[in-house]
Amino acid sequence: MVDDRTIWRRLDGEMPDAEARALDAAAASDPALGRRIAELRGISAAARGGVPKPPLDFAARVVARALTGPVAPVFALDEARRFLRRVVVAAAIFAALGLAYLVADVLPRLVETPAYADPLGK
Amino acid sequence: MSRETRSDDKDLVRRIREGDGEALRLVVERYEERIFALIFGIVRDAHEVEDVAQEVFLKVYTRIEAFDGRSQFYTWLYRVAVNAAKDHVKKRVRRPAVALDEADALPGPGEEPDAGATRAETARRVREAIDALPVRYREVLALRELEGLTYDEIAAVLRISIGTVESRLHRARTRLKKRLERHGAREA
Numbered sequence: 001m002v003d004d005r006t007i008w009r010r011l012d013g014e015m016p017d018a019e020a021r022a023l024d025a026a027a028a029s030d031p032a033l034g035r036r037i038a039e040l041r042g043i044s045a046a047a048r049g050g051v052p053k054p055p056l057d058f059a060a061r062v063v064a065r066a067l068t069g070p071v072a073p074v075f076a077l078d079e080a081r082r083f084l085r086r087v088v089v090a091a092a093i094f095a096a097l098g099l100a101y102l103v104a105d106v107l108p109r110l111v112e113t114p115a116y117a118d119p120l121g122k
Numbered sequence: 123m124s125r126e127t128r129s130d131d132k133d134l135v136r137r138i139r140e141g142d143g144e145a146l147r148l149v150v151e152r153y154e155e156r157i158f159a160l161i162f163g164i165v166r167d168a169h170e171v172e173d174v175a176q177e178v179f180l181k182v183y184t185r186i187e188a189f190d191g192r193s194q195f196y197t198w199l200y201r202v203a204v205n206a207a208k209d210h211v212k213k214r215v216r217r218p219a220v221a222l223d224e225a226d227a228l229p230g231p232g233e234e235p236d237a238g239a240t241r242a243e244t245a246r247r248v249r250e251a252i253d254a255l256p257v258r259y260r261e262v263l264a265l266r267e268l269e270g271l272t273y274d275e276i277a278a279v280l281r282i283s284i285g286t287v288e289s290r291l292h293r294a295r296t297r298l299k300k301r302l303e304r305h306g307a308r309e310a
Binding site: 054 | 247
């Protein structure tokens with residue numbers, strides 16, 4: 001029994017010649033296998049349908065946009081987003097480090113009783 | 123991809139790096155049909171393909187420095203197109219997918235009108251089944267069926283192993299086949 005994966009390898013041209021010839025010969029003598037191959041070939045052909053064609057002036061319009069049109073905004077927006085993301089991440093890291101510093105170093109000193117805190121000297 | 127095309131690509135890339143708009147036009151004309159097909163294979167909406175394709179070629183022009191020349195130019199171009207199409211799918215508000223399927227309904231030369239209708243029906247079902255696939259399956263399917271790339275080339279574009287290419291293709295097609303069988307069984 002030939003599995004679908006093997007048939008797909010044949011249809012995709014990914015099978016060594018000798019193996020492909022053997023499968024073709026088997027399909028020629030086995031109508032059921034031949035039908036399965038035809039079915040998968042049909043799926044493959046149908047998957048190639050519905051593709052739109054570029055308009056005739058597509059290249060001209062791309063070049064016009066590239067040379068004079070609003071190329072920058074599209075990519076500037078991407079860049080700006082990326083920059084903003086980096087700034088936010090950097091700010092978050094600084095904030096976290098600052099907080100850690102406060103918790104580890106400044107806060108303990110604040111809660112320590114200063115020498116002048118007790119006016120009675122107790 | 124022929125050796126001549128590859129060497130032409132090198133020259134065009136060099137000229138684009140120098141800001142040559144004519145070189146960009148030649149690249150667009152050389153690849154526009156393939157890029158439209160590839161983007162459609164992932165985005166699955168014919169009306170959205172042109173905008174994404176424009177974005178891809180503009181990116182080629184503005185980001186050509188990102189192409190380091192270690193791979194073939196078309197490999198890089200396809201990768202840019204796949205990424206742009208995937209980004210588009212992530213960002214868009216979901217609409218029902220639309221394909222240009224009028225041609226599918228027409229009978230072929232010497233074909234009975236009924237045969238044309240059956241073929242159109244199969245094509246419609248396959249298309250619906252592809253629309254329902256996850257993007258990671260649609261991208262390998264598009265590169266194989268619409269671009270005709272080998273497993274090796276698909277692996278290079280997507281930066282995955284050949285084994286992953288083969289297994290994703292197999293899973294995608296198994297899903298298509300099962301879905302078609304389910305439809306067939308329901309109507310029988």
